[in-house]
Amino acid sequence: MTRPVICVETGGATGISKMRRGHTDVRPGISETVWHLSIRCAGFISKGNEGGIALTIIKQTGVQSSGHMKNLRGYINDDRKVILRDSLNMDGCTNPKRWAHHMWMTREAYGHNKAARRVRDKKTGELKEAKNTILFHQILGFNPDECDLNGGRLSPEECMRYAKEYVGKHYPNQQIVMALHNEYCKADKTHRYAVHIVINRTDLSTGKRLDEGRGKSAKVKRASRIRDLDREWGLKQVVEGERNSSVHKKQPSRIEKELAARGIDSYKTNLRELCRIAARGSGEHL
Numbered sequence: 001m002t003r004p005v006i007c008v009e010t011g012g013a014t015g016i017s018k019m020r021r022g023h024t025d026v027r028p029g030i031s032e033t034v035w036h037l038s039i040r041c042a043g044f045i046s047k048g049n050e051g052g053i054a055l056t057i058i059k060q061t062g063v064q065s066s067g068h069m070k071n072l073r074g075y076i077n078d079d080r081k082v083i084l085r086d087s088l089n090m091d092g093c094t095n096p097k098r099w100a101h102h103m104w105m106t107r108e109a110y111g112h113n114k115a116a117r118r119v120r121d122k123k124t125g126e127l128k129e130a131k132n133t134i135l136f137h138q139i140l141g142f143n144p145d146e147c148d149l150n151g152g153r154l155s156p157e158e159c160m161r162y163a164k165e166y167v168g169k170h171y172p173n174q175q176i177v178m179a180l181h182n183e184y185c186k187a188d189k190t191h192r193y194a195v196h197i198v199i200n201r202t203d204l205s206t207g208k209r210l211d212e213g214r215g216k217s218a219k220v221k222r223a224s225r226i227r228d229l230d231r232e233w234g235l236k237q238v239v240e241g242e243r244n245s246s247v248h249k250k251q252p253s254r255i256e257k258e259l260a261a262r263g264i265d266s267y268k269t270n271l272r273e274l275c276r277i278a279a280r281g282s283g284e285h286l
Helices: 013-020 032-042 066-076 096-110 156-169 216-233 252-259 265-284
Strands: 057-063 082-088 117-119 127-129 134-142 176-185 192-202
Touching: 013 134, 032 156, 057 216, 066 134, 066 176, 066 192, 082 156, 096 156, 096 192, 117 134, 156 176, 156 192, 156 216
Parallel strands: none
Antiparallel strands: 057 134, 082 176, 117 127, 134 192, 176 192
């Protein structure tokens, strides 16, 4: 259902004047994309029922280069940032900070430190070793509202238990290390817990490389797993297109920041101005 459009992003006094004359299609100084996003952000046009997505956010990247591996190892091993650590199938790794070498030895034993195939160079035509993904780095980012540092019920221990349940169910035969961080968002000054998960590709049961596919279908599959686990944990389901965290609601939205950077007042500013106009108008008729 579409709500009446009362106020939209405008370029200041000119836009306000047009709205007072009954114009609803006022968009001076902003692009078509920003215009529609601004209206949607203001809540004047509903998006309809688009279904829910998981509250806990999951992201994954493949580790291929030595530089990426070095940065990831440093991040996971940084005691200044890590609150909790845990692991799966890392028996024999006596030093938790030597996890990368332990995983390397496993891949070496199965021949997984080299690519499984060769590809032809587009420029020279020569065969060369293809890029080799040796690890997967997943991040489980918890909604700020659910974290105890914002008054929620999830402690660091509970977040790690959630992560252990997730990897135990979906990656029972992989070597895995996990590090929980308190992550700070500079953009909106909020905190939340996030568990960084490093998954070695070698499957200890089959001796094959973990392969969940690529592209959108793989992302959808991982998101579906998290959505199911969120339900089991009784965590709120996020509605796409909505600002689902009350902590984030208190902060300026991305659209508001983009508009402010361009010197354009947000809909909130215009609403306040409309309220003042309405108040003056009602006073004149008393």
